[in-house]
Amino acid sequence: MTEPTYRFTPGSTPLLISVPHGGTVIPQALRDRYTPDALTVPDTDWHVPLLYRFALARGAGLLAATHSRYVIDLNRNPDGAVLYAGADNTELCPTKSFAQQPLYRTGLEPDAAEVARRREQYWQPYHDQLTAELARLKQQHGYAILLDGHSIRAEVPRFFEGRLPDLNLGTADGTSCAPVVQQAAEHVLSNAQGFSFVGNGRFKGGTITRRYGQPRQGVHALQLEMTQACYMDEAPPYVWDAARAEALTAVLHALVDAMLGVPAAPLVPAEKS
Numbered sequence: 627m628t629e630p631t632y633r634f635t636p637g638s639t640p641l642l643i644s645v646p647h648g649g650t651v652i653p654q655a656l657r658d659r660y661t662p663d664a665l666t667v668p669d670t671d672w673h674v675p676l677l678y679r680f681a682l683a684r685g686a687g688l689l690a691a692t693h694s695r696y697v698i699d700l701n702r703n704p705d706g707a708v709l710y711a712g713a714d715n716t717e718l719c720p721t722k723s724f725a726q727q728p729l730y731r732t733g734l735e736p737d738a739a740e741v742a743r744r745r746e747q748y749w750q751p752y753h754d755q756l757t758a759e760l761a762r763l764k765q766q767h768g769y770a771i772l773l774d775g776h777s778i779r780a781e782v783p784r785f786f787e788g789r790l791p792d793l794n795l796g797t798a799d800g801t802s803c804a805p806v807v808q809q810a811a812e813h814v815l816s817n818a819q820g821f822s823f824v825g826n827g828r829f830k831g832g833t834i835t836r837r838y839g840q841p842r843q844g845v846h847a848l849q850l851e852m853t854q855a856c857y858m859d860e861a862p863p864y865v866w867d868a869a870r871a872e873a874l875t876a877v878l879h880a881l882v883d884a885m886l887g888v889p890a891a892p893l894v895p896a897e898k899s
Contacts, residue, residue, distance in 0.1 A: 653693070
């Protein structure tokens with residue numbers, strides 16, 4: 627039986643939560659090509675769909691990938707264009723882990739034809755669903771808010787020096803959502819007791835935030851990158867820590883409530899004459 631490429635629960639409010647990197651599946655047909663370490667998928671955004679599951683009861687929709695980012699990265703440009711100029715960027719079909727270790731056995735890396743096939747089989751369905759649901763929400767409510775949920779180890783020298791702030795909000799430097807949406811999110815995150823926060827720092831938002839955040843068309847997108855140390859053991863087997871997660875979950879409850887509480891009328895600023 628073929629594993630679905632994503633799991634989707636539609637919501638009744640304008641808010642859609644996307645989790646593109648929470649999947650762990652590597653198809654059986656590909657497994658022999660990966661190294662043993664790669665098969666443990668260490669760079670997964672562990673437990674992120676679980677962190678946001680509460681939002682379903684509040685009427686938010688939830689779209690979560692099932693397959694590992696090692697198969698294809700749903701938050702990268704389909705043409706392979708880099709997200710952060712001058713920085714170390716992972717590919718559409720990654721060949722190295724965050725720890726700079728090879729993901730594939732020697733000579734078994736995907737070629738251009740294989741990347742194109744994976745893009746069609748895995749990347750496209752997720753984005754088709756994302757596009758369709760945002761269009762439905764906009765039609766039904768007049769606007770849509772997309773929250774792209776991510777997590778990462780607190781220290782990843784490949785991408786940044788030292789320890790990452792706990793809560794990293796990205797709005798493509800304010801271009802992917804209206805100011806009122808960003809301000810509502812920043813108010814919650816910057817006042818979260820016991821957590822450090824930065825806006826548009828190392829993580830400004832990936833392809834999903836930048837591609838779908840079109841505030842003048844009524845679609846507002848934000849990315850939240852959280853450090854995994856806030857809610858789990860960052861070492862294998864990556865165990866969920868309910869006691870640690872409780873405080874973070876409270877912050878996410880407040881964030882979701884803030885997104886649901888943003889008034890519709892001022893979401894799109896008027897054009898200046």
